[in-house]
Amino acid sequence: MWFAIGVGQMGLRPDDFNDLTPAEFFYAWAGWAKANRDAQRQEWERTRWQTWVLTCIQMEKKDRKEMTQMFPLPWEKSPAPKRVKSSAELTPEERQKRVDELMKCVKTKD
Secondary structure, eight states: OHHIIIIIISOOOHHHHHHSOHHHHHHHHHHHHHHHHHHHHHHHHHHHHHHHHHHHTTSOGGGOOOHHHHSOOTTSOOOOOOOOOOGGGSOHHHHHHHHHHHHHHSOOOO
16 A cells, blocks of 8 residues: 555655655655645635636625635634533523523423
């Protein structure tokens, strides 16, 4: 499998592959994989920009949004969702109110 990756995908000559130690091969493979990932991201960024421009020229200026809002990519961080208070952050009064609301829903056998 490693030979197929090194020679077939990375383009190493068989003799060069055989001369590499496992650590050297790992670093070469990691660099090759990062270069491929970066190239793919560049292509996606370029495609997104083209699509955004073609979309914006058909929209009113007031309706236009930023490119990253209209066409987000998977590796971009999305805004953090609004956080709900956890039970640890509730006051004792808020906790008791929640318990009382739950107890109204639960049928108890008396």
